[in-house]
Amino acid sequence: MPAAVQIRGATKSYGAHRVLDGIDLDVRAGQVAAVIGPSGAGKSTLLRTVNHLDRLDLGYVRVFGELIGVRERNGRLHELGGRAIRAQRARIGFVFQNFNLFPHLTILENVIEAPLALRRHPQDVARRQGLALLERVGIADKADAYPRQLSGGQQQRAAIARALALEPELILFDEPTSALDPELVGEVLAVIRELAGTGTTLVIVTHEVAFAREVADVVFFMDSGRLIEHGPAAQVIDHPRHPRTREFIGKVL
Numbered sequence: 001m002p003a004a005v006q007i008r009g010a011t012k013s014y015g016a017h018r019v020l021d022g023i024d025l026d027v028r029a030g031q032v033a034a035v036i037g038p039s040g041a042g043k044s045t046l047l048r049t050v051n052h053l054d055r056l057d058l059g060y061v062r063v064f065g066e067l068i069g070v071r072e073r074n075g076r077l078h079e080l081g082g083r084a085i086r087a088q089r090a091r092i093g094f095v096f097q098n099f100n101l102f103p104h105l106t107i108l109e110n111v112i113e114a115p116l117a118l119r120r121h122p123q124d125v126a127r128r129q130g131l132a133l134l135e136r137v138g139i140a141d142k143a144d145a146y147p148r149q150l151s152g153g154q155q156q157r158a159a160i161a162r163a164l165a166l167e168p169e170l171i172l173f174d175e176p177t178s179a180l181d182p183e184l185v186g187e188v189l190a191v192i193r194e195l196a197g198t199g200t201t202l203v204i205v206t207h208e209v210a211f212a213r214e215v216a217d218v219v220f221f222m223d224s225g226r227l228i229e230h231g232p233a234a235q236v237i238d239h240p241r242h243p244r245t246r247e248f249i250g251k252v253l
Helices: 043-050 082-089 107-117 123-136 152-164 182-196 209-215 233-238 243-252
Strands: 005-014 017-027 032-036 058-063 070-073 076-079 092-095 170-174 201-205 218-223 226-232
Touching: 005 043, 017 043, 017 058, 017 218, 017 226, 032 043, 032 209, 043 058, 043 170, 043 201, 082 092, 092 152, 107 123, 107 152, 123 152, 152 182, 182 201, 182 209, 209 233, 218 233, 218 243, 226 233, 226 243
Parallel strands: 032 201, 032 218, 092 170, 170 201
Antiparallel strands: 005 017, 005 058, 070 076, 218 226
8 A cells, every 4th residue: 555645755845945955754554743843943834734734846755655735757757637636635635723713604614615615515414524533632512613703722622523524534734733822732633633533634733742742643843844764753752863853952841
């Protein structure tokens, strides 16, 4: 079975600043992977390349064996059209750090918008499944509320329900607690913790290193656009081998 996520030679620059510097990375199907490291390490950029929100300058990404955002022809990679890229993204859940809910839609409407737009289900079925997802993340009572009426933690839980609505095999989390007040972090981590036990492949960019140690099967430590160290969570976090990893872990734990 192909890797859930396979990244090879990922390179990305903004002007003279190289954000990703030739990264190779594999996540197996069913794994929970955490990507940690200091701010500016390139973690979020790397995550955004997995569903082609950011385009690589060099290298490629495969998800369950399929090239993402490009196709190969005559030994070269060519950008896919917008419709094909959107179809690929529909198979990959993405939870943003700032929620990205539609402010003019209710929470339930946010959750069912994509299944309806893609004509996955008739409206009554989509509503029923959307309510079940809101129940799963603990905010079914907020179905008819608008995002502005919810706390940050409730909005992020709604965003997770939205990501689950298309039944993705892979869900990407881009620092899902970084925009939350400290007292709201736990409620979002609890939802991710529950997801981690379902067999869905998760890739989580996070500053919550203790949480990564608890839920992740594999941890990737990045610094200055490079993958410095990776391995089982207990090894990378509790017994890091690279001096830079040890320095970082010593500051955050």
